[in-house]
Amino acid sequence: MKPEAAHQADDDAAARRRVVVDLGMRSYDILIGPGLVDAAGEEIARRLPGVRAAVVTDETVAGLHLDRLSIALRAAGIDHSTVVLPAGEPTKSFEHLTRVVDAVLAQRLERDDAVIALGGGVVGDLAGFASAIARRGMRFVQMPTTLLAQVDSSVGGKTGINSPRGKNLIGAFHQPALVLADTALLDTLSPREFAAGYAEIVKYGLIDRPEFFDWLERSREAIFAGGPERAEAIRQSCEAKAAVVAVDEREHAGRALLNLGHTFGHALEAAVGYDSRRLVHGEGVAIGMTLAYRFSTELGLCPAADAGRGEAHLRAAGLPTRIAEIPGxxxxxxxxxxGIAQDKKVKRGHLTFILTRGIGQAFVESDVAPAAVEAFLDRELAR
Structure with missing residues (x-):
């Protein structure tokens, strides 16, 4: 390694942050910072000695980052193959799941070997599900390349694919062995993709961390500009999610709070046929969170000023907040x-929503009257 490269590697290592997801014997690290693609072989080999791997990625990410990851894995002596999938939400399907599982089995990987997901939420969800079912459970490394995946979908062990009847309805809880969130990769994202990921960061403040939301209001421009505030926002988001997952891994109670905005958002995604030209996941979450706050206001739970404050912040970040803003x-x-009736939080036909009493005061309401939701949506669609 050249002296300049060695110095850069040292600087990158010094800038990294670490969050631990505490699940006893299945605990794992989330490493956050620049240079983690180049350090991936070393970090994986340290935790999974002797591992062989299948790298799952998509066509877009492969063109940007796959060569660097392959070099890093080879340097650490990790034998690996690659599976390159089409980019986009439609890839979360049985067809592509079968392709990944077949590739893993064809390589004769064993249970102690690993599937490495290099990509955004689509790749992470699908590759994670493949690792959960291949040989009844293999090890799994998340290498999220989008902001949304770094702060949300790569953490917590939710894996799966979509059904024509709804988003993420087929899957399993399967925790990774390691998450490597290389913040330098975020510089390759489009402004739209970055803003979509930012919606998931805002979510943590709106759920139960009002001081974090205050900080985001002050720091949003620096986060978008790529200053140290960006890595700090990712760290705090991962820390917030890790704390919830540690006490409710399989979403029996408090973890449902992490779905603020998602009941509405997933229904919107299903309604547009998962067409990313019309709506991407983070945009659906932004509209969904705004709807959840306004619905809470209509129910007399949340001050209108708080609903307006949340909406204003999302709009300042370049995110849609109204259904009418979805094109097409x-x-x-x-x-x-x-779509709402197919939501995974529905229990025995009763609708469950994440509602709120104000900024950072979200709660689970497990018996929301469908008629009230229908009337609210009628008014929203007439805006």
Missing amino acids: GPLSTAQLMT
């Missing part, structure tokens, strides 16, 4: 109610 034609209350 109008949606209907019936479409959205069909």
Whole structure:
């Protein structure tokens, strides 16, 4: 290694942050900072000695980062193959799941070997599910390349694919052995993709960390500009999620709070057929969180000023906050109610929503009247 490269590696290592997801014998590290693609072989080999791997990625990410990861894995003596999938939400399907599992089995990887997910939430969810079912459970490393994946989908062990009947309805809880969140990769994201990921950061403040939301209001511009505030926002987001996952790994109670905005957001995604030209996940979450706050206001739970404050911050970040902002034609209350009825939090036919009493005061309401939701959506769609 050249002296300049060695100095850069040292600087990158010094800038890294570490968050631990405390799950007893299945605890794992989240490493956050620049240079982690180049350090991936070393970090994986240290924790999983002797491992062989299948790297799962998509066509877009492969063109940007796959060569560097392969070099790092080879340097650490990690034998590996690659599976390159089409980019986009439609890839979270049985067809592509079968392709990944077949590639893993064809390579004769064993249970103690690993699937490495290099990509955004789609790749992470699908590759994680493949690792959960191949040989009844293999090890799994998350290398999220988008902001949304770094702060949300790569942490906590939710894996899966979509069904025509709804988003993420087929899957398993399967924790990774390691998460490597290389913040330098975020510089390759489009402004739209970065803003979509930022919606998930805002979510943690709106759920139960009002002081974090205050800090985001002051720090948003620096986060978008790529200053040290960016890595700090990712660290705090991962720390918030890790704390929830540690006490409710399988979403029996408090972990449901992490779905603030997602009941509405997933219904919106399903209604547009998961067409990323119209709506990406983070945009659906932004609209969904705004809807959850406004619905809470209509129910007399949340001050209108707090709902307005959350919406203003999301809009300042370049995110949509109204259903009417989704391009491509109008949606209907019936479409959205069909998606909401398929939400994974529905229990024995009763609708469950994450509602709020104000900034950082979200709670789970497990018996929301469908008629109230329908009336609210009718008004929102008429805006």
